[in-house]
Amino acid sequence: MRPNNYYLAAFSAFFIWGFFSLALKPLHNYPSLDILFYRVFFSVALMVLINVVFRRNIMLQNWDHFKTMTAKQKQSVIMLTLGGGVFLSSNWFVFIYVMNHVSVKAASLAYMICPILTTILAFFILKEKLSKWQWFAVMISTFSCVLLSLNHFEDIFYSLITAATYAMYLVSQRKNSELDKFLVLTIQLVFTAIILLPFYPNYSGDLPTESLFYSCLLVIVVFFTIIPLFLNLYALKGINSSAVGIMIYINPILGFLLAIFYYHEHVSTLQLFSYFLIMISIIVFNEKLIFSRKSKSISTEIEGLK
Template sequence: MTPAMPSDKDATHGVLFGLGAYLMWGCFPLFFALFEGTPAWEILIHRVLWSCVFLAGLIVLLRRWQPVIGALRRPQRLGRVLACALLIGLNWGIYIYAVETRHVLQASLGYFLTPLVNVALGMLVLKERMSRWQALAVGLAAIAIAVQLILLGQLPWITLVLALSFGTYGLLRKQVPLDGLSGLFVETLLLLPLALLALGWLSAEGASHFLQGDPRTTLLLIASGVFTALPLMAFAGAARRLRLATLGFLMYLNPTMQFFIALLVFHEPLSPIQLATFVLIWIGLAVYSCSAWQGRPQSRGA
């Protein structure tokens, strides 16, 4: 049976949800820049803790405990979920570090690179066939990274860790039979014991910024959980209403916003070599996007 296409109203709502999700993600550098003097790993601890609390409240409100309980009753199947949790935790931590150290351009490049990493992982891990246009796009991305390594003499590790961690997270997440809300809650729940242990150690050492310093910082740490969950909820609403091709185009809004925030707000330097790197990856994304768009089903809807 052919799946029903979304109505014009559903498609419009889907685009609005998608824009909301990617606009919120695009503004994350401005939010995490507010944590002046708080170490990235302490922010990560609270992001896990308060995300878990907020998501638990949402699951109670929406009465969505059944998939969560079903997943927790099968601990032998939680291996992939734990791997997803560790990968998303790594991604969150490195991203916060990138904002704190004013390497938002590298973070932006990492998220521009993610779709091409997904293509490469699909070929290497899932043995998917790569079209010649996809191969060209991935090749341009590889050249871009090589340009930075050879001409700048440094490996853009923040870019690579963000792209590889999020790309691998997406690969594993597709193999987990949980919806977005339930899946993220189980992931944060698995990370919660580590977060509580780390928070306890910080408090015992008198090094915690939570309830022991500026009240503004305490409120920001709690808010980090809410700001983590809100765009994910909007994204889930968009994913239910839009085709993947449409969602993929909206995705570029996030790293584009981060790119301009890095330049215009944080005044990060952009050398000609770094600009050439971005241009190569942008060309690769254009080739990849055109290939994906041409291969889409010719049907009505967004």
């Protein structure tokens, strides 16, 4: 499988997530915990059904593979899988709260900070190497996030929590490569559902009766949970965490554009400049991929003229 396919998977995942507010905002009158409960429970039901009906052989193959692992390998797979579930569910709850009760811009800011944290964590934990150009891109991103946080301390507080949980999820799942990615995601969501289930009776609101809630939730589960998460985990099979992390910027840029043109949130010149710097940092971080493809294209053209 060519590396470009993994980049395409990462790009597609964060492009899809960029439009998450369109399905989430209509549910702003519902408590954040309720949205989290039903998102997790519905996702688990659908994913378990898919695995049992269409992927039974893959489940058996992965179980056989798991049984052949050493005790240390089994412990690692279990810890990474269940730990990933905790990071993921934490990220979902904070993101839902910020999106519906703080602002779309604050939610976007979280995913501005996330690539920086992911890159730094991957460097220290996974020992992933970065070129000088990539470190320069991180510096540009950091500077732009500092500009975005000026006079918005509440935003930066929630954004840091949201960013840290997803950065830890990405880094941990980069090392979790022994089992099928869709199966891993299913196990993580089942584990999350088990954690949330005892809290449901006491912390959930009245059972939603409006069709709007269930139609939006169906869209969230299929198009903003299962599909992009699978693409995200698939991308981690072929490219490193920092490369996937930098793709996260696609999400907040789209969210920022929606905040301006769809939700009509106020945006300053400084914020516009900061987002422009983010776009520059994406190009700089991926300069090797962009310019190597360009060079290859030019070489092909030259060969064709001979």
